[in-house]
Amino acid sequence: MSNHSLVVDLYQLTMGQVYFKYKRNTQASFDLFIRSPRRPFYVACGIDDALQALENFKFTQADIDYLRSLGMFDEAFLKYLEGFRFKGTVWAVSEPEIIFAPEPILRVTADIVEAQIVESTLLNKINLATTLATKAARVVLSAKGKGVYDFSLRRTQGIEGALACAKYSYMVGVKGTSFCLAGKIYKIPVVGTMAHSYVMSFDREVESFLNFAKEFPTKTVLLIDTYDVKKGALSAIRVAKFLKRRGIDLVGIRLDSGDLGRDARYLRELLDKEGFIDVIIFASGNLDEYKIKKLVEEKAPIDAFGVGTNMGCSSDLPFTDVIYKLGEIKEKGSSFIPAMKLSEGKTTYPGRKQIFREFDKEGKMIGDWLGLDNETSKGKKLFRKVMEKGKRIYREKNLEEKKKIFLQKLSSVPSYLKEIDSSSSYPVRITKKLLNLTTTLTEQIKKRIEEKVVFLDIDTQVDFLDKKGALYVPGGDKIIRNLKLLTKFAFQKNILILSSQDTHRKDDPEFKEFPPHCIKNTKGYKKIKDTLLKKYKIISFRKIYSPQELRKIKDCYPQIILEKNILNLFSNPNTLNLLEIMFPEKVVVYGVVTEYCVKEAVEGLLKNDFKVILVEDAIKEISKKEKDKLFSIWKKRGVEFTTTKKILKELGDIK
Known part of the structure; x- marks a missing residue:
């Protein structure tokens, strides 16, 4: 298959569209590795085929038309896919390579859309090849130097599976295949004997043997167990003597049952x-x-083995648990940030990694180190750059060269790993630097994924809370202490504070209902010092910020001040967009005035399905009757009521 464009799972394309819209110019590194060690060792293969697939990866017009017919994708994203080419960088071990879990086989660094879309192609290529090569290597080892031949075509999962078995089994020491197409494509020696049906088609077994020997005198291997092994053996002896008289030696006799x-x-x-x-x-x-191991141990005088189903399908372990996981990510204008997964039983190691392999004086492998690629460690580095800007930067070795290389590498594998029933494990240790990064990042992620809380500070401005303010709320000064505690706590615990700020012009229409107040750039417009952090960002209601701009602001400022010129905070078009980007589990609300701007904020949050926690001793009303009425309504709608002391205690474990 020359074009692998639709060798994708749907979720890679749906994720791709989200990346395309929200994470343009984001770079990512993904590691492809074996998660669980279910073999004493693995033979990493399929790398060259995978890289070739990356070079050829593109979407045809028919592909785009099909994706459009699904009714799921934006035209802008489909247009992007029309010109899609993989332009990333790839590091990998050399094929074939002895590998162990959880060592990476390959690392992709590319635009995040590119890196995600090619995931299944890479996994499919490397999973199949590594599974079959590893199984075949075990079969070859069990034969203890006796010949092994691939007879798997009729039982493999499809033609591609049969070709892969022939190719990768030959690479790891199998001597030939019965599959003619594989012989043609890969220049593998082809072998074959005869079937029971052939013998049965003749009246006499000896006649079938003799006719075959006449046609293929130098390649005759006689299948003698169609009826009776001993009688078949005697017939084979007669044919052997027939050939001998003509100066030709019978090649062999085959047993199949x-x-x-x-x-x-x-x-x-x-x-x-x-x-x-x-x-x-x-x-x-x-x-x-x-079975071969048992026959060899029993010293059965068998010279060669034809292995089909169990090798071609890797019947005892028909897959390798290869996975493709994010190791680092880089937003535009920033540095790469390590990433890892914390799922139970599926934790990954972060960052760009390198494998360091140590050998003893005799050249035997004694242990590997998995570390970061920018550190120095004992041993030979196994990872090398193999692709840059979407093009391979090395000469691919032919099959015979790879076979020779593998046999050399196999000779360095310690004997205990070559035992078919080995329960011993090869030491793969993690470097101190990678362990430290893993520990640090684990704590950071746990902190990041804790229940997201946002503090929403409503109109804590001089004109409302200072007794000399233009629209002073009676008793407002009495909540300042709690406002200060909440602000300080949020800053110490890295909780983002969203603050609304009443912002008016001198001729504002609102002044027909209320006295002039919070006129921009006046003293009364300013927030009281107790609720204002040193670092903040003011967002005007007159400008609509892009999602990318809002994310950057959210990440850079501990306090974001949202200006508004009417009671409703959500009149600033950026308010809801910002909340949806943060998507907090809880919004802690406090400020003034309860039955005006606080009311509008709470109603807006409830309308958009945000959980509201109202700090009763950090808000102030004008009318107690109106406040009590609102509280009764809000309780029925799920608003949670608390005090400053309680909320600080509840959130006190947030790091």
């Missing part, structure tokens, strides 16, 4: 007795590494 060890011993004795000591015994029939 029964007690392979017992029958192989019988055959070897018979063949040797008749002088055919060079005729090989070839075994097949639902073999895997465990």
Whole structure:
């Protein structure tokens, strides 16, 4: 498959549209790695195929038309996909490589949309190849130097699976395949014997053997167990003698059923007795590494094995738990920030990582270190840059070269890992620097994901709270102490304060109903010093800020002051947008005046489904009767009432 554009899961495209709209120019690094160690070791493969897929990744017009037909995607995003090309950087281990969980096989650093969209293509390529290569390596190891051949075509999951099995099993030591297309594409030696149906098609077994030998005298391997192994063996001896008289040696005899060890011993004795000591015994029939190991340990005189279903489908473990997780992220104009997942049983390590492998004096692997890529550690670095700006920057080795490299690497694997039933684990240690980063980031994330609370300070301005103010609220000065406590607490606990600020011109229409007050740039307009932090940002109701601008403001300022020229805070178009960006679980409301601006703020919050906590001793009303009436209504609508002391105690654990 040359084009992998729709080799995506739908959620990569839906996430992509959100990234496109809200996180343009955001860079991200994703690690592809094996999560759980269910094999003593893995053989990382499929990397070159995955990188080739990245180079060819694009969306055709037919793809775009199909996505448009789903009725889910914006035209702007579809237009972006029309010109989509992967332009990122990739680091990876060399293929093939001995790897262990949780070491990364590959790292992608790219625009976050690009990095996310190619996820499934990378996982699909590397999962299949690594699963099959690892299984085949185990089969080869179990044979202890005896030949292993791939007979898996008829049982693999599809043609691509069969091609992958032939290719990657050959890469790790299998000597040939029965699959002709794989032989043609990958230049792998092709092998084959005969089927029981072929033998059954002739009246006499010996006739089927003889005719086959006449056609393929130098490649004849006779299948002798169609009817009776001993009689089949005698027929094979007759054909071997027929070939011998013509100066040709019979290649071998194949067993496909029964007690392979017992029958192989019988055959070897018979063949040797008749002088055919060079005729090989070839075994097949639902073999895997465990059965081969047993036959080898029993010293069954079998020279080679044909392995099909169990190797081609990796039947005992038909998948590798490869995953693709975010390791760091970089917003425009900032530096990369490490990221990690804290899910129970699925925690990941943050940052850009490197694998450091140590060897003993004899060249045997003794342990790996997983660390950050900018640190120095003992051992050989396994990660290297393989792609830049969407193009590979190395020469891909051919299959024979990779096979030679793998066998060299396999010789460095300690013997205890080569045991098929090994319960020992190879030491993969985490460097101190990576451990420290993981610990620090874990605490930061736990703090970040705690229940989000925002303080909403309503109109705590001089004209309302100072006895000399233009529109002084009687008793307003008595709540200043609590207002100060709330402001100080929010600052210490990194709780964002949103503050409304009444903002009028001298000829404001509101002055027909109320005396002139809070005229911009006058003393009465200013917030009282007890509720004003040193660092704040004023947002006018006359300008609509973009989501990106609001996010940046939210991240940079501990207090955001929202100006308004009428009672309702939500008349500032940025108020709701800002709240939706923060999306707090609770909004703690205080200030003045209860039956006017506080009322409008509470009603606006409830209308938009925000949980409201009202601090009773930090608000002030003009009419107690109106206040009591509002409180009764709000209680029925789910507003929670508290005091300054209670809310500070409740939120006191926030770091």
